[in-house]
Amino acid sequence: MANKWDERKKALEDEYFVKKEKELIEKLKAKQDKESKQSLKQICSMRCPKCGEPLKERSYQKIAIDQCTGCGGIWLDPGELDQVAKKDEGSWLGKFWGKEK
Ligand SMILES: [Zn+2]
Structure with missing residues (x-):
């Protein structure tokens, strides 16, 4: 058993x-x-939507941005432009972004 x-x-x-x-x-x-x-x-x-070349991460005012190695275009992730504009309120970008909002 x-x-x-x-x-x-x-x-x-x-x-x-x-x-x-x-x-x-x-x-x-x-x-x-x-x-x-x-x-x-x-x-x-990590590829440029415009020309298909790889993007390289670089920093602009301590914000990580992606720049195309082909056409030199800069791509920002959501919220990053906001960060750039906030840091740079006196610039055209800050003014432009402030106006658009
Ligand atoms: Zn490109």
Whole structure:
């Protein structure tokens, strides 16, 4: 009888570990999916929408901005222009941004 019980217990344990393993694999897959999507987005956002050349991050008044290595265009993330304008209120940009708002 003890053997039967041991077998049953073993089967249950196996089932448990298989399930756990499946969960782990699924979790890992989801994580990889998310990461690959993120890195894809990152690559896309690092390209100039105008000429397709890679963007290089540089800082303007301590704000990180992306400048195109091809056409020299500057790209700002949402909120960054706001930050630049705020820091530079006396400039045309600050005035322009203040007016537009
Ligand atoms: Zn460009």
